[in-house]
Amino acid sequence: MPPRQQPRRISRELALLSLSQINTTPEKLAQQELNNLILAAIRTLSSESQDMLEPAAAEVTRGNERILKSETQAANIQSAKVMVSEAIELTQGAINRLSHAIELPEMVQLSSQYEVREYALELIGAVNRRKLEIDQQLEKVLVDWQLNRLPKIDRDILRIATAEIMFLDVPHKVAINEAIEMAKRYSDEEGYRFINGVLRKLIDRLKTTNL
Numbered sequence: 587m588p589p590r591q592q593p594r595r596i597s598r599e600l601a602l603l604s605l606s607q608i609n610t611t612p613e614k615l616a617q618q619e620l621n622n623l624i625l626a627a628i629r630t631l632s633s634e635s636q637d638m639l640e641p642a643a644a645e646v647t648r649g650n651e652r653i654l655k656s657e658t659q660a661a662n663i664q665s666a667k668v669m670v671s672e673a674i675e676l677t678q679g680a681i682n683r684l685s686h687a688i689e690l691p692e693m694v695q696l697s698s699q700y701e702v703r704e705y706a707l708e709l710i711g712a713v714n715r716r717k718l719e720i721d722q723q724l725e726k727v728l729v730d731w732q733l734n735r736l737p738k739i740d741r742d743i744l745r746i747a748t749a750e751i752m753f754l755d756v757p758h759k760v761a762i763n764e765a766i767e768m769a770k771r772y773s774d775e776e777g778y779r780f781i782n783g784v785l786r787k788l789i790d791r792l793k794t795t796n797l
């Protein structure tokens with residue numbers, strides 16, 4: 587059974603996973619039911635899992651073909667091992683995504699459903715309404731990176747944290763810590779370290795510009 591979590595933490599996850607699928611007017615957004623958010627989140631996780639499994643299967647096939655073509659060449663065998671290793675990593679990522687999808691409804695059930703829905707909608711609304719401002723601020727602190735070139739999950743984690751910092755009066759430390767936790771769950775080690783660094787630079791910049 588998933589551990590009991592604070593409603594806002596679950597709200598952040600729902601908002602993160604629903605952003606790409608719930609893009610509507612403020613009036614229609616306010617009418618969204620909690621079940622719609624959960625369904626959108628599960629669809630996102632399922633789609634990501636499928637996207638990971640397809641290249642994993644292709645890597646296994648390529649690795650197997652390489653071994654069959656030349657079992658005696660060490661270089662080919664080593665290359666095949668790398669392919670299979672990458673496929674295993676992708677498959678593990680897909681399994682993790684699917685496990686999150688299975689856990690999500692129970693996590694919501696164990697929490698305050700009203701609070702979860704309200705804050706998830708508040709986050710989605712803030713990101714949608716202020717997306718231009720949010721992206722402008724993030725672009726200013728990204729070094730040698732472009733926001734639209736980041737992995738989608740990392741980009742949306744940054745947007746949610748920035749919305750909390752700039753428009754929802756969430757303490758900086760809380761926003762960063764929650765963003766890191768989401769990145770650990772849905773991104774990777776490189777992703778959460780990158781997100782941590784970007785958000786700390788953002789806060790430093792906002793302090794100096796009094797925003």
